[in-house]
Amino acid sequence: MRSKFALAAADLRRAARDPVLLAVILLVTGSLIVFVLYPLISVGLASLDTGGGRIGLGVYREAMRSAYIRKAFYNSLLMSTLTSLVGTLIGFIFAFAVARARVPLSKFFNTIAVIPIISPPFIGALAIIMLFGNNGLITWNLLRIQNFPIYGFNGLFLAQVITFFPVAYLTLKGVLESMNPVLEDAAMDLGGTRWKVFRKVTLPLAFPGIAGSVLLLFVETLADFGNPLILAGSKFPILSVQAYLQIVGMYDLPKGAAISVLLLVPSLIFFYVQRALVNRRKYTTVTGKPQQSTTQIVSPGARAALFLFCLVVTLLVGLIYFSIIIGAFAKVWGFDHRLTLNHFKFVFGVGFKAVRDTLVIAGIATPIAGFLGMVIAFLVVRVRFPGRKLVEGVSMLSFAVPGTVIGIGYILAFNHKPLALTGTLAILLLNFVFRYIPVGIESGKALLASIDPSIEEAAVSLGADSRKTFSKVTLPMILPAFFSGLVFAFVRAMTAVSAAIFLVSSRWNLMTVHIMAQVESGNLGAAAAYSLLLVLIVGAAISLIRLVLKSSYGKYAGSMLHF
Amino acid sequence: MSVRLVNLTKEFEDPEREGGKLVAVREVNLDIREGEFVTLLGPSGCGKTTTLRMIAGFEMPSVGEVWINGKNVTNDPPNKRDTSMVFQSYAIFPHMSVGQNVGFGLELKGRPKAEIEREVRQIMEVMGIADLAHRRPDQLSGGQQQRVALARAIVNRPSVLLFDEPLSNLDAKLREQMRVEIRRIQQTFGITSVYVTHDQAEAMTVSDRIVVMNRGRMMQVGSPFEIYSRPENRFVADFIGRVNLFPVKVRSLSEGHCVAVDAAGATLEAYSHAAGVKEGAEALLMVRPESLEISAAGQPLDIKGLAGEIGAFIRGAAEGDRRFMLAEGRISKAVYLGATVEYEIDAGFEKPVQAVSHDPVDAGFWKVGDRVRLGYRPKAAHLLPLEE
Numbered sequence: 001m002r003s004k005f006a007l008a009a010a011d012l013r014r015a016a017r018d019p020v021l022l023a024v025i026l027l028v029t030g031s032l033i034v035f036v037l038y039p040l041i042s043v044g045l046a047s048l049d050t051g052g053g054r055i056g057l058g059v060y061r062e063a064m065r066s067a068y069i070r071k072a073f074y075n076s077l078l079m080s081t082l083t084s085l086v087g088t089l090i091g092f093i094f095a096f097a098v099a100r101a102r103v104p105l106s107k108f109f110n111t112i113a114v115i116p117i118i119s120p121p122f123i124g125a126l127a128i129i130m131l132f133g134n135n136g137l138i139t140w141n142l143l144r145i146q147n148f149p150i151y152g153f154n155g156l157f158l159a160q161v162i163t164f165f166p167v168a169y170l171t172l173k174g175v176l177e178s179m180n181p182v183l184e185d186a187a188m189d190l191g192g193t194r195w196k197v198f199r200k201v202t203l204p205l206a207f208p209g210i211a212g213s214v215l216l217l218f219v220e221t222l223a224d225f226g227n228p229l230i231l232a233g234s235k236f237p238i239l240s241v242q243a244y245l246q247i248v249g250m251y252d253l254p255k256g257a258a259i260s261v262l263l264l265v266p267s268l269i270f271f272y273v274q275r276a277l278v279n280r281r282k283y284t285t286v287t288g289k290p291q292q293s294t295t296q297i298v299s300p301g302a303r304a305a306l307f308l309f310c311l312v313v314t315l316l317v318g319l320i321y322f323s324i325i326i327g328a329f330a331k332v333w334g335f336d337h338r339l340t341l342n343h344f345k346f347v348f349g350v351g352f353k354a355v356r357d358t359l360v361i362a363g364i365a366t367p368i369a370g371f372l373g374m375v376i377a378f379l380v381v382r383v384r385f386p387g388r389k390l391v392e393g394v395s396m397l398s399f400a401v402p403g404t405v406i407g408i409g410y411i412l413a414f415n416h417k418p419l420a421l422t423g424t425l426a427i428l429l430l431n432f433v434f435r436y437i438p439v440g441i442e443s444g445k446a447l448l449a450s451i452d453p454s455i456e457e458a459a460v461s462l463g464a465d466s467r468k469t470f471s472k473v474t475l476p477m478i479l480p481a482f483f484s485g486l487v488f489a490f491v492r493a494m495t496a497v498s499a500a501i502f503l504v505s506s507r508w509n510l511m512t513v514h515i516m517a518q519v520e521s522g523n524l525g526a527a528a529a530y531s532l533l534l535v536l537i538v539g540a541a542i543s544l545i546r547l548v549l550k551s552s553y554g555k556y557a558g559s560m561l562h563f
Numbered sequence: 564m565s566v567r568l569v570n571l572t573k574e575f576e577d578p579e580r581e582g583g584k585l586v587a588v589r590e591v592n593l594d595i596r597e598g599e600f601v602t603l604l605g606p607s608g609c610g611k612t613t614t615l616r617m618i619a620g621f622e623m624p625s626v627g628e629v630w631i632n633g634k635n636v637t638n639d640p641p642n643k644r645d646t647s648m649v650f651q652s653y654a655i656f657p658h659m660s661v662g663q664n665v666g667f668g669l670e671l672k673g674r675p676k677a678e679i680e681r682e683v684r685q686i687m688e689v690m691g692i693a694d695l696a697h698r699r700p701d702q703l704s705g706g707q708q709q710r711v712a713l714a715r716a717i718v719n720r721p722s723v724l725l726f727d728e729p730l731s732n733l734d735a736k737l738r739e740q741m742r743v744e745i746r747r748i749q750q751t752f753g754i755t756s757v758y759v760t761h762d763q764a765e766a767m768t769v770s771d772r773i774v775v776m777n778r779g780r781m782m783q784v785g786s787p788f789e790i791y792s793r794p795e796n797r798f799v800a801d802f803i804g805r806v807n808l809f810p811v812k813v814r815s816l817s818e819g820h821c822v823a824v825d826a827a828g829a830t831l832e833a834y835s836h837a838a839g840v841k842e843g844a845e846a847l848l849m850v851r852p853e854s855l856e857i858s859a860a861g862q863p864l865d866i867k868g869l870a871g872e873i874g875a876f877i878r879g880a881a882e883g884d885r886r887f888m889l890a891e892g893r894i895s896k897a898v899y900l901g902a903t904v905e906y907e908i909d910a911g912f913e914k915p916v917q918a919v920s921h922d923p924v925d926a927g928f929w930k931v932g933d934r935v936r937l938g939y940r941p942k943a944a945h946l947l948p949l950e951e
């Protein structure tokens with residue numbers, strides 16, 4: 001033990017040789033503790049507050065006694081389980097069709113699967129209401145059914161699957177692409193039938209990836225807030241929405257906090273199981289350059305079936321965007337489908353403040369998050385300092401913590417002095433920056449780990465201090481990770497809703513929150529117009545970054561935009 | 564003194580080990596003169612690289628001090644030390660051109676652009692890479708990258724140049740070429756250099772002095788000749804080249820004339836002895852394979868037609884021609900390599916005796932199974948303490 005302290009002291013002594021580095025370490029560690037850990041602790045403490053400053057489990061007892069909250073807990077777990085399984089299944093079939101069976105239109109299918117990822121997460125729910133709701137295009141206009149029961153399990157399940165299967169698709173596509181097709185060739189060469197090869201070789205090799213995808217989808221569905229807020233309705237309560245309603249509707253902070261903790265615990269468990277699985281996979285995946293296989297690993301019939309499947313899913317996704325686009329231009333959705341620009345007039349007129357606010361907030365938060373992500377990746381991989389594990393763990397926490405929980409944490413933590421931030425621009429910025437750094441950190445860490453540390457040591461040896469080493473050597477080398485962090489942070493900052501909904505104010509509002517408000521007040525046209533604009537802005541920004549990258553870093557450009 | 568290492572010790576945390584720590588470097592004391600080329604040589608894990616990294620400032624010593632040019636720099640970070648390092652992986656910045664790489668250190672010092680360009684061009688000419696200035700690093704061969712790394716380190720005119728196994732990624736031919744080149748450049752600029760390698764031939768080629776290290780300790784410091792021909796201990800004798808060691812008992816010691824007896828009671832002579840060898844004690848007689856002479860068993864030694872008993876030497880012959888007979892045995896292995904033939908002789912010792920015959924065309928070959936007699940000249944023999 002004593003020697004542990006001595007070594008920590010040596011690390012500190014070493015860090016102290018470089019005051020700039022020491023300052024950065026202290027600043028990063030401090031701000032992670034204040035802006036990630038402290039809000040979570042606040043939630044925990046608030047949930048234990050049984051009134052009059054006494055601490056106890058009274059609030060939990062009360063919450064669990066409520067059949068409604070028990071139901072919400074059960075519903076959330078059920079919804080997450082089903083979504084993760086079905087979403088992964090669809091994602092796997094899609095990925096297999098695109099990456100392995102090479103069905104026609106593979107590139108197109110790929111694009112279709114990626115679009116939902118850059119869209120606001122509740123766009124599925126919005127479209128489902130437009131298609132299957134009370135005035136739904138399909139249920140009302142086509143089938144003349146009134147009050148089709150889309151609210152509740154059915155609608156939400158559909159929305160969640162459509163929202164999250166692309167996440168499974170992207171994960172599994174990577175897994176399938178990194179698999180060496182020669183293994184399948186070898187299995188066939190040994191006399192296996194195609195089906196046997198798939199079952200005995202392809203599937204087992206992809207299994208860790210599939211399991212990882214299920215767990216990831218579980219965590220994301222559990223945390224999701226936008227879709228259930230729109231679609232769950234009162235008969236099918238969901239935890240994240242209940243936590244929100246307790247606080248915004250009932251002003252019951254302790255109960256809202258307790259529900260958050262109920263939400264947080266399974267999220268953390270599943271998240272860490274997933275991490276452990278993914279990390280272990282690192283050692284067992286088949287490495288080496290993907291080799292060309294000449295063998296057709298699926299039969300023509302199977303290929304046709306896969307193609308058909310992709311087509312159906314694509315149609316469904318297409319239908320969603322189709323209804324959003326038409327909805328944005330239709331006079332009164334469901335009744336009067338003549339084209340109009342009225343909704344856009346609203347968006348660009350009265351509602352433009354939210355657009356501007358969103359752009360300002362995302363515009364400021366994105367580069368900070370991107371840069372901070374690289375700094376943290378650098379510190380974690382390259383610098384030895386006491387508290388390094390803490391920095392790594394806490395910065396990754398944002399991945400696991402549902403937005404609702406962190407949103408409640410922020411209003412609890414920054415509601416009073418010394419950090420009274422409620423209603424300010426700062427609280428939104430801080431939330432976005434610290435919530436959306438993990439992708440940058442992850443890709444930065446992966447890239448840095450593949451770069452020989454002696455390159456940075458060479459710079460130091462030539463007289464560069466840590467600041468110059470970072471800016472002139474490290475950062476230019478991990479630029480791809482920087483940009484993928486940037487894109488992720490921007491997409492999330494533009495489309496975030498779960499935490500942000502607690503933090504917006506009349507001074508600083510967000511498009512997403514506005515969209516939710518429009519949906520709630522039944523103004524689907526304006527909601528669609530906002531959503532369309534949002535998707536276009538995000539799409540344009542990504543294209544712009546891609547273009548800039550292509551012109552200046554030709555060969556990296558492709559690898560920078562996986563997120 | 565250009566570099567002075569005082570009682571340098573480095574411990575690393577290692578929970579697997581007793582006491583929870585690994586002592587990588589122990590009590591290293593070394594003075595390096597201005598312009599001297601010193602090599603740290605030893606097997607992997609001997610602490611040579613850690614020692615080098617402590618000189619550079621990448622590692623902080625647990626105990627001890629590093630002095631450079633009369634200044635205690637123990638607590639200075641690497642960028643504040645007047646040292647430049649050449650890395651094993653070359654560590655060329657992949658996002659800069661070759662010219663930018665070489666000029667990076669000068670740029671950091673804030674030198675004017677024109678001066679940087681001039682210096683960079685000059686050093687690149689000396690290194691024979693002037694035409695590569697605008698290339699990207701990924702367009703360079705290993706040897707070229709090595710030259711760029713060296714140019715980049717030298718252009719700053721550091722007081723100390725540090726080399727961390729700079730040639731280990733090159734193929735054998737290029738390696739031989741580059742070690743001569745490194746020595747040439749070092750001599751041209753007269754920069755004090757510390758060089759780390761596990762390749763003894765490399766160490767012999769470039770060094771003024773070699774420090775042999777093992778398990779964190781300095782085993783011997785000396786010129787290449789001293790390290791090879793007058794090792795202080797068994798480890799150094801074994802690590803540098805191949806060696807035959809014969810157990811003996813020391814009878815008398817004097818410089819240039821040490822007398823010992825072998826297990827059979829025969830008298831053997833050696834020219835020199837290590838400090839740890841004591842009169843009356845057990846010791847090891849060291850003869851390198853190339854110093855062993857093979858002649859047919861039972862036949863007279865091939866000098867002046869005089870036969871001898873084992874251990875007898877031929878009186879009357881000139882000092883340099885005196886031979887001692889070591890043993891008789893049977894050739895158990897013969898490997899023909901063109902310029903040399905390598906033999907192993909089974910002579911009743913624990914390990915087969917190794918011998919190398921040069922110029923096989925002239926000396927002829929021995930076949931496996933031939934009975935031979937092994938002789939040596941006292942000048943080629945050295946006494947080592949029996950240890951471990």
